[in-house]
Amino acid sequence: MSNDQPPRPNRVVRTRLLSVIGVVGVGAVLGSLTLWHQQVGDALGLGADKEPVVSTVSAPAIGAPPATVPVTPTPSRRTTTGAPAVPPKTSPTKRPTQQPTKKPTKKPTQVSREESIDGLSPTLKKRLTKAMTAAKADGVTLRITSGRRSAAKQQRLLDEAIRKYGSYKAATRWVLPPKYSAHVQGKAVDIGPAAAMAWLDKNGWRYGVCRRYDNEPWHFEALTTPGRKCPPREPYAVARAD
Ligand SMILES: [Zn+2]
Known part of the structure; x- marks a missing residue:
C-alpha cells in the first residue's frame, strides 16, 4: 500500500513536468527556427543587390523560388491573362523594356506620305x-x-x-x-x-x-512674301488654273 501510493503522484508530476518541458522546448525550438528564418530571409533580401524589385515582389506571394518563377512565366501570362496576384506587380518592371520596340513600329505607319x-x-x-x-x-x-x-x-x-x-x-x-x-x-x-x-x-x-x-x-x-500682309481671302475655291 505504502509502496503503491507514492509513485502515482510522482508519475503525475513527472508527466506534467515532461509535457511542460516538451511544450516549452518545442516552443523554443520553433521560436528559434522562425527567428533563424527571418535572419536568413533578411540576409538574402539584403544580399540581392541587383534584384530588389523581384525579391520584394515575389516574397509575399511565393516563399522559396523568387528568381526563377516570376521571370520565365510572365510573357506567357501577359498573353493568356490567367494569372492571379504576381503578374500585375512584375509586369510594370518589364513593360518599359518592351515599349521601345513597339513604338518605332507604330510611328511610320501612322504618318502617311x-x-x-x-x-x-x-x-x-x-x-x-x-x-x-x-x-x-x-x-x-x-x-x-x-x-x-x-x-x-x-x-x-x-x-x-x-x-x-x-x-x-x-x-x-x-x-x-x-x-x-x-x-x-x-x-x-x-x-x-x-x-x-x-x-x-x-x-x-x-x-x-x-x-x-x-x-x-x-x-x-504660300501666298505672300514673308513679313508681308496676306492677300484677301476668297469665299471658296473655283475650278480655274492659277
Ligand atoms: Zn486643302
Missing part, C-alpha cells in the same frame, strides 16, 4: 518649317492633315464630293479637280487641329503662309 511635309514644294516646306518652330515655341503643334496628294487621290476626293454635294460645281468649292489642285502640286497644306489653324491664320503672314478660303479654315498656301 500625304501627312508628311516632305512632299510639299521647297518654298512651302521651308516656310511651314519655320512657322512650325515658332508655333511650338508658343505651345501650339501644327499638324499636317493633308499635304501633297496624288492626282488619283484628288480625283477620288472630287468624286466623293460630287456625290456629297450633288453637283460638280458645288463639289469644286471644296475639292478642285486634280489639274487645278494646289495639293497635287505640293503647294497647299491642310493643318490641324483647330488651335493650329487659328495660330497659323493669325501668324502665318510672318512666314509667307496664308489661309486662302473662307470656307476652309484648315487650308494654307
Whole structure:
C-alpha cells in the first residue's frame, strides 16, 4: 500500500513536468527556427543587390523560388491573362523594356506620305518649317492633315464630293479637280487641329503662309512674301488654273 501510493503522484508530476518541458522546448525550438528564418530571409533580401524589385515582389506571394518563377512565366501570362496576384506587380518592371520596340513600329505607319511635309514644294516646306518652330515655341503643334496628294487621290476626293454635294460645281468649292489642285502640286497644306489653324491664320503672314478660303479654315498656301500682309481671302475655291 505504502509502496503503491507514492509513485502515482510522482508519475503525475513527472508527466506534467515532461509535457511542460516538451511544450516549452518545442516552443523554443520553433521560436528559434522562425527567428533563424527571418535572419536568413533578411540576409538574402539584403544580399540581392541587383534584384530588389523581384525579391520584394515575389516574397509575399511565393516563399522559396523568387528568381526563377516570376521571370520565365510572365510573357506567357501577359498573353493568356490567367494569372492571379504576381503578374500585375512584375509586369510594370518589364513593360518599359518592351515599349521601345513597339513604338518605332507604330510611328511610320501612322504618318502617311500625304501627312508628311516632305512632299510639299521647297518654298512651302521651308516656310511651314519655320512657322512650325515658332508655333511650338508658343505651345501650339501644327499638324499636317493633308499635304501633297496624288492626282488619283484628288480625283477620288472630287468624286466623293460630287456625290456629297450633288453637283460638280458645288463639289469644286471644296475639292478642285486634280489639274487645278494646289495639293497635287505640293503647294497647299491642310493643318490641324483647330488651335493650329487659328495660330497659323493669325501668324502665318510672318512666314509667307496664308489661309486662302473662307470656307476652309484648315487650308494654307504660300501666298505672300514673308513679313508681308496676306492677300484677301476668297469665299471658296473655283475650278480655274492659277
Ligand atoms: Zn486643302
